[in-house]
Amino acid sequence: MVDTANPFIPTQYRIQKVLGETYDTFTVELVPLQDNDGFSFLPGQFNMLYVFGVGEAPISLCSDPAIETSIKHTIRAVGTVTSAIQRLGRGGVVGVRGPFGTHWPLDDAKGNDVVIVAGGIGLAPLRPALYQIFAHREKYGRIALLFGARTPHDILYKHELERWRGRFDVEIKVTVDSAINGWRGNVGVVTTLIPGAQFDPLNTIAMICGPEVMMRFTIKELQNRGVKTENIYISMERNMKCGVGFCGHCQFGPTFVCKDGPIFRFDRINTIFGKREI
Amino acid sequence: MGKNNKNTTEKVILKHDHFQTLIDLLKEREYRIVGPTLGEGAIVYDDLNTVDDLPIGWTDDQDGGVYRLKKRNDRAFFGYTVGPHSWKKFLFPSQLRLWKARRDENGFHIENDKNEIRKFAFIGVRSCDLHAISVQDTVFMHGIYSEPNYKARREHTFILAVNCGMAGGTCFCASMSTGPEATSGFDLALTEILQEKGEHYFVVETGTELGAEILLNVPHREAKKEEIHAAETIIKNTSQSMGRTMETKDIKDLLYRNYEHPRWDDVAKRCLTCANCTMVCPTCFCTTVEDVTDLTGEHAERWRKWDSCFTMDFSFIHGGSIRASAKSRYRQWMTHKLATWIDQFGTSGCVGCGRCITWCPVAIDITEETREIRKSEQTHSPNNSIKEGNNNENA
Amino acid sequence: MRTLEPFLAEHPFLKDLAPEYIKLLTGCASNVRFDAGQFIFREGDEANNFYIIRHGKVTIQLFAVERGAITIQTIEAGDILGWSWLISPYICRFDAQAVELTRAIALDGKCLRNKCELNHDLGYELLKRFSHIIVQRLEATRLQLMDLYGAHK
Numbered sequence: 011m012v013d014t015a016n017p018f019i020p021t022q023y024r025i026q027k028v029l030g031e032t033y034d035t036f037t038v039e040l041v042p043l044q045d046n047d048g049f050s051f052l053p054g055q056f057n058m059l060y061v062f063g064v065g066e067a068p069i070s071l072c073s074d075p076a077i078e079t080s081i082k083h084t085i086r087a088v089g090t091v092t093s094a095i096q097r098l099g100r101g102g103v104v105g106v107r108g109p110f111g112t113h114w115p116l117d118d119a120k121g122n123d124v125v126i127v128a129g130g131i132g133l134a135p136l137r138p139a140l141y142q143i144f145a146h147r148e149k150y151g152r153i154a155l156l157f158g159a160r161t162p163h164d165i166l167y168k169h170e171l172e173r174w175r176g177r178f179d180v181e182i183k184v185t186v187d188s189a190i191n192g193w194r195g196n197v198g199v200v201t202t203l204i205p206g207a208q209f210d211p212l213n214t215i216a217m218i219c220g221p222e223v224m225m226r227f228t229i230k231e232l233q234n235r236g237v238k239t240e241n242i243y244i245s246m247e248r249n250m251k252c253g254v255g256f257c258g259h260c261q262f263g264p265t266f267v268c269k270d271g272p273i274f275r276f277d278r279i280n281t282i283f284g285k286r287e288i
Numbered sequence: 289m290g291k292n293n294k295n296t297t298e299k300v301i302l303k304h305d306h307f308q309t310l311i312d313l314l315k316e317r318e319y320r321i322v323g324p325t326l327g328e329g330a331i332v333y334d335d336l337n338t339v340d341d342l343p344i345g346w347t348d349d350q351d352g353g354v355y356r357l358k359k360r361n362d363r364a365f366f367g368y369t370v371g372p373h374s375w376k377k378f379l380f381p382s383q384l385r386l387w388k389a390r391r392d393e394n395g396f397h398i399e400n401d402k403n404e405i406r407k408f409a410f411i412g413v414r415s416c417d418l419h420a421i422s423v424q425d426t427v428f429m430h431g432i433y434s435e436p437n438y439k440a441r442r443e444h445t446f447i448l449a450v451n452c453g454m455a456g457g458t459c460f461c462a463s464m465s466t467g468p469e470a471t472s473g474f475d476l477a478l479t480e481i482l483q484e485k486g487e488h489y490f491v492v493e494t495g496t497e498l499g500a501e502i503l504l505n506v507p508h509r510e511a512k513k514e515e516i517h518a519a520e521t522i523i524k525n526t527s528q529s530m531g532r533t534m535e536t537k538d539i540k541d542l543l544y545r546n547y548e549h550p551r552w553d554d555v556a557k558r559c560l561t562c563a564n565c566t567m568v569c570p571t572c573f574c575t576t577v578e579d580v581t582d583l584t585g586e587h588a589e590r591w592r593k594w595d596s597c598f599t600m601d602f603s604f605i606h607g608g609s610i611r612a613s614a615k616s617r618y619r620q621w622m623t624h625k626l627a628t629w630i631d632q633f634g635t636s637g638c639v640g641c642g643r644c645i646t647w648c649p650v651a652i653d654i655t656e657e658t659r660e661i662r663k664s665e666q667t668h669s670p671n672n673s674i675k676e677g678n679n680n681e682n683a
Numbered sequence: 684m685r686t687l688e689p690f691l692a693e694h695p696f697l698k699d700l701a702p703e704y705i706k707l708l709t710g711c712a713s714n715v716r717f718d719a720g721q722f723i724f725r726e727g728d729e730a731n732n733f734y735i736i737r738h739g740k741v742t743i744q745l746f747a748v749e750r751g752a753i754t755i756q757t758i759e760a761g762d763i764l765g766w767s768w769l770i771s772p773y774i775c776r777f778d779a780q781a782v783e784l785t786r787a788i789a790l791d792g793k794c795l796r797n798k799c800e801l802n803h804d805l806g807y808e809l810l811k812r813f814s815h816i817i818v819q820r821l822e823a824t825r826l827q828l829m830d831l832y833g834a835h836k
Contacts, residue, residue: 014433261628
């Protein structure tokens with residue numbers, strides 16, 4: 011939890027488990043070194059993870075928010091800090107600051123259909139939303155999860171997706187941009203799944219996370235189907251150093267992605283979204 | 289700063305030779321006295337021991353990309369405007385250790401790192417800078433979180449303001465409604481008066497109980513009507529001799545409408561992205577952090593340093609920089625200062641101090657850039673249809 | 684097959700098409716089925732049909748000697764398969780293979796082509812609708828080309 015008196019001080023967590031997800035992503039399960047009151051967060055929020063002497067990186071929470079004794083982060087080892095977390099491995103200690111930022115509109119979505127569109131590792135911050143929806147399944151209408159990955163080897167949470175696919179109350183569609191021999195699933199960008207997905211556009215809340223280009227085309231496709239701009243939510247990524255709106259790095263027009271985001275209702279940023287170099 | 293009190297607004301006269309008494313009293317109360325002094329070929333803010341550390345008899349000559357110290361023909365204490373420093377260097381140090389940690393059998397632990405922070409007395413704060421301090425107060429203390437390092441420095445600061453007796457060549461506080469008269473945010477405010485007969489005194493206004501308390505022990509007398517009038521005249525003259533003006537009407541929407549204006553390409557050709565403007569700006573607050581370890585690898589520290597939106601690294605996310613072009617970085621800075629700041633914090637991020645104009649090596653002028661964008665809207669409507677010729681001049 | 688008329692009239696692809704054209708299309712339509720693994724058409728074939736997929740899944744493939752069949756895109760229920768029948772030289776550009784039991788309505792493109800030549804209003808209506816399909820495929824292909832989720836080091 012954030013130390014409100016000094017939000018810059020990290021709390022130590024031990025890496026209790028490391029789960030390899032794909033060839034370049036893994037999930038760490040973290041437990042606090044000292045007993046605390048539990049870690050509560052809302053789906054879509056992120057933590058700053060610190061490696062001793064190396065630095066900090068913002069990483070979305072991807073675990074079930076109902077579980078407060080441990081937290082999970084799915085990490086793609088592409089930077090200094092993320093690679094260092096990978097090297098730490100099981101038993102290693104990291105610093106945690108957070109949770110920070112806004113969350114997916116799970117309350118507003120009640121009574122509506124929900125369409126979740128994820129691209130690549132963008133599925134990670136949406137997983138807590140799915141857990142929460144499944145925990146209160148009766149409160150929502152139809153649920154569609156449309157997930158696009160690079161190749162079949164890049165599909166995150168494979169077993170979970172298979173398990174969820176077995177449920178009769180959720181439509182799960184996975185597609186890959188580039189197939190390999192033996193892949194019998196869909197091929198094509200994730201936007202191609204939208205026209206055929208089952209939801210009532212006028213009563214749908216859409217939650218999108220992925221690279222900006224993917225989100226741009228996803229939004230267009232959802233709007234083509236009649237989903238209202240104010241019912242579309244996206245998760246933005248910007249450089250973040252402090253997580254609390256002081257360092258200025260994550261500015262996106264008039265917003266600070268760390269505190270006004272990362273989840274934005276699309277109509278609040280649509281005039282600047284997609285503009286070059288804002 | 290102490291509490292504001294309406295009953296303490298009676299103006300009094302402080303003779304120039306009693307100014308040292310004021311400093312001594314603040315010292316007795318264990319303030320660290322900082323204020324204008326000569327250094328680095330300019331008037332900078334640093335520790336003051338005695339009144340003689342002030343740049344007495346000096347002034348400055350400022351214009352776009354130009355700053356020169358000059359001798360005055362009198363012994364004015366505050367006969368100059370603002371230099372390259374601002375008070376943020378004290379309240380928001382350019383380098384600050386956020387914490388230190390040590391490796392241990394459990395991984396690592398954060399070590400207790402309580403630094404005693406001496407309370408500051410700021411001597412000679414101009415109205416633009418009072419507004420700048422107030423702007424940073426909002427940034428650091430009025431959000432969901434309060435920035436503890438800033439708060440610790442800010443809370444006990446004593447502020448002695450000075451109403452400007454002259455306007456600099458790059459000043460435009462009058463058009464930003466941030467000066468030249470100090471109207472709030474001070475404990476005491478002075479207007480310096482030098483008469484031809486050699487009389488040298490200050491008309492003093494009290495802003496807080498603390499100010500009144502300090503003043504109580506400095507020899508002073510009640511101000512006469514004509515003395516108050518003389519002070520008002522000085523401020524009025526300063527207000528009318530601003531080197532620059534900024535038209536602020538509709539400025540937020542003006543810039544929001546013109547994200548794609550060709551003027552940004554034009555300014556990008558001149559801008560060196562040196563970040564000077566952000567360093568001298570009294571409201572710019574961006575920082576980066578550096579994590580360091582010692583040779584043993586047993587100790588780690590996290591340092592926070594001033595950063596600038598003009599660097600490539602600033603907007604870097606995995607894959608590349610969001611703002612790779614000079615154009616986008618200048619646009620980010622100026623649009624933040626004059627437009628998005630208003631949405632973020634309810635005020636402009638610009639206080640009209642003119643530092644960014646003076647200290648820009650190529651004399652880019654924020655008032656001129658704004659004016660050009662505004663002008664193009666007036667001459668070419670609808671809004672941003674600018675003739676293509678602009679872009680080809682230097683081709 | 685009178686029963687196909689309401690289906691065609693309600694299909695989003697043919698939405699708002701004049702009733703006489705729907706009638707005309709119905710005259711060129713027939714129900715077809717393809718077993719899993721069966722090719723619907725192959726690259727280089729004369730393109731004489733297009734299909735409205737009712738059920739199942741079809742892959743659009745390119746065959747590369749060194750890599751085998753590469754799937755570019757999959758097409759499912761509700762989608763339209765085949766546009767080469769409308770654009771000269773009326774030759775299939777890709778392979779289309781059913782990956783599971785697939786049911787579709789086949790429309791006789793050769794017959795429609797001739798009708799479009801005689802009736803440009805009909806031709807324009809169909810061309811508009813097929814351009815839309817082609818643009819969608821092009822956009823999707825361009826996005827695939829971006830390698831959106833790559834590491835981009």
